[in-house]
Each structure stands twice: as C-alpha cells, then as structure tokens.
Amino acid sequence: MATKHSQPQSTFAKSLTSTSTNAPYFRAAESTEIPAYVTKCPSNGLCSRLPPDCMICNTNYSCIYGKPATFDCRVKPHVHCVDQNNHEQENFTINMTCQFCWQLPTTDYVCTNSTNCMTVSCPRQRYNATCTVRDHVHCLGNRVFPKMLYCNWTGGYKWSTALALSITLGGFGADRFYLGQWREGLGKLFSFGGLGIWTLIDVLLIGVGYVGPADGSLYI
Numbered sequence: 001m002a003t004k005h006s007q008p009q010s011t012f013a014k015s016l017t018s019t020s021t022n023a024p025y026f027r028a029a030e031s032t033e034i035p036a037y038v039t040k041c042p043s044n045g046l047c048s049r050l051p052p053d054c055m056i057c058n059t060n061y062s063c064i065y066g067k068p069a070t071f072d073c074r075v076k077p078h079v080h081c082v083d084q085n086n087h088e089q090e091n092f093t094i095n096m097t098c099q100f101c102w103q104l105p106t107t108d109y110v111c112t113n114s115t116n117c118m119t120v121s122c123p124r125q126r127y128n129a130t131c132t133v134r135d136h137v138h139c140l141g142n143r144v145f146p147k148m149l150y151c152n153w154t155g156g157y158k159w160s161t162a163l164a165l166s167i168t169l170g171g172f173g174a175d176r177f178y179l180g181q182w183r184e185g186l187g188k189l190f191s192f193g194g195l196g197i198w199t200l201i202d203v204l205l206i207g208v209g210y211v212g213p214a215d216g217s218l219y220i
Contacts, residue, residue, distance in 0.1 A: 034078055035076070035077070035078060037053045037054060037076065037079075038054075038078050038079065040053050040054060040135065041053070041054035041076075041079045041081075043080055044080055044081065044082055044088075045081055045082070046081060046082065046083070046084070047073075047075065047081035047082065047083060047089055047092040048092060048093075048094055048095075049136070050075065050079070050081055051135040051136065052133075052135070052138055052143065053135075054075060054076055054079050054081075055073045055074065055075055055076060055079075055094075056073065056074055056075075056076060057071045057072065057073040057094065058071060058072045058073070059071055059140055061140060063098035064098055065098055065099060066097065066098065066099060067097070067098050068095060068096075068097060068098070069095070069096060069097070069098040070093050070094070070095050071093065071094055071096070072091070072092075072093055073091070073092055073093065073094055074090050074091045074092075075090050094138060096138040096139070098140070099139060099140065100139060100140045100141040101133050101139040101140065101141050101142060101143055101145055102131075102141070102145045102147060103139075104133065104137065104139055108133060108134055108137045108139075109131045109132060109133045109134060109137070110131065110132055110134065111129040111130065111131040111132075111147060111149060112129050112130050112131075113129070113152075114127040114129070114151065117151035117216065125150070125151045126148045126149060126150055126151065127148070127149060127151055128146060128147075128148060129146070129147050129148070129149045130144065130145075130146055130147075131144070131145055131146070131147050132144050151216070152218065155213055155215050155217035156217075156220060157178070157179060157212075157213040157217065157219055157220065158219060158220055159206075159209065159219035159220075161178065162175055162178055162179055162206050162219070163175075163203070163206050163207055165178050166199070166202050166203045166206045166207075167203055170188070170193055170199040170202055170203060171188070171192055171193030171196065171199050172188065172189050172193070173185035173186065173187070173188030173189040173193070175202055175206060176188055176202070179211070179212065179213050179214055180213055180214035180215060181214045188202075
C-alpha cells in the first residue's frame with residue numbers, strides 16, 4: 001500500500017516544484033514592462049524639472065490661492081532623476097503657484113480649435129474647447145479640462161487685400177467676391193456699386209472690420 005501511494009505523492013511534489021520555479025519567471029516578465037509615461041521622462045535630469053506625468057506629489061488643496069506653495073513629490077517607477085549635486089534621488093520638493101489648472105494663463109495650456117463657429121458675429125460666438133496643460137507647468141486638479149473660448153480662427157483672408165479691392169474695384173464687387181460673398185458681389189456688379197453709394201459704405205464697413213469673410217473667420 002505504501003508503494004502505491006508513493007507515486008502520486010512524488011507527482012504532486014513535482015507539480016509544486018514546477019509551479020514554484022515558474023512563478024519567479026512570470027514576476028520577472030512583469031517587472032520588465034516599461035510604462036508608457038517613461039517616454040515623457042528625461043533620464044538623469046533634474047527631479048524638480050520632470051513633467052508632472054513622471055512624479056507623484058502630495059498636493060495640498062488648502063493652500064492660499066495665488067501664493068507660492070511647496071509640495072513633497074516622489075518619482076514614479078522606472079524614472080531616474082538627480083538633484084543639484086548630480087546625486088540620484090527619489091523624494092524631492094517642487095515649488096509652484098497655488099492654483100487650479102483651469103485658472104492658468106492662456107500661455108500655459110493648449111486648446112482645440114473650432115472652424116464651425118462664426119468669429120464675425122454680434123455677440124461674438126463661443127465654442128466648447130478641450131484644453132491640455134503644457135508638460136513643464138504644474139497645477140492642481142485635472143490637467144485636461146473643458147473651457148468656453150471665443151471663436152478665433154482664420155481662413156487666410158487678408159484685411160489689407162479686402163480693403164484695397166474695396167477702394168479700387170469695389171464698384172464691380174471685387175471686394176465681396178474676394179470675401180466669398182457672391183450674392184452681394186453680383187449685386188454690386190450689376191448695380192455699378194449701387195451708383196457709388198454701396199461702394200463707399202463697403203469701404204467704411206471693411207475698414208472698421210464690420211464686414212468679414214463669408215465663412216465667419218478672422219482676417220490675418
């Protein structure tokens with residue numbers, strides 16, 4: 001009876017042995033995986049100048065708005081940085097202004113643009129934009145946020161060209177044709193610029209920027 005049970009026990013022992021030898025192999029394979037954020041992190045650079053995606057900070061939301069604040073941070077795994085003395089470190093501090101990301105100046109973030117809204121309208125139209133904070137800027141809250149922005153895009157029309165056409169060839173509707181306003185251009189063409197009255201009015205309207213491109217864009 002003892003010899004009959006010895007073989008299953010040895011087989012079970014082998015299975016335990018094979019399992020225990022395979023476990024470190026899988027752990028080693030998992031440890032070699034490099035996270036995606038590592039590509040944004042410069043190697044052996046100053047820790048205080050790392051992008052926010054490369055560190056984890058203990059932010060304090062009770063800081064005074066607009067005042068300088070200091071936060072304790074540590075680098076994420078697989079990120080290597082040094083201090084001022086070129087010594088590798090993991091824990092460090094960063095200095096920043098106490099404010100949320102959506103309160104930053106417009107130069108500190110990049111927003112999506114829209115070409116479906118009218119820039120020349122009264123009141124001036126707005127559109128929903130998605131803004132992303134630049135990598136070197138530190139702030140509180142979400143680094144990607146929505147924001148209502150004024151329509152501000154151009155289709156390549158020059159104000160100086162439109163004004164010059166209005167003064168010289170406005171009686172033939174050249175200024176309106178240039179701006180993409182074909183109906184008004186045909187009206188001026190067949191009425192000889194409204195006997196000169198329409199031409200003078202368009203010179204004033206284009207000069208002050210009241211008449212713009214038909215697609216609703218801004219002059220360049």
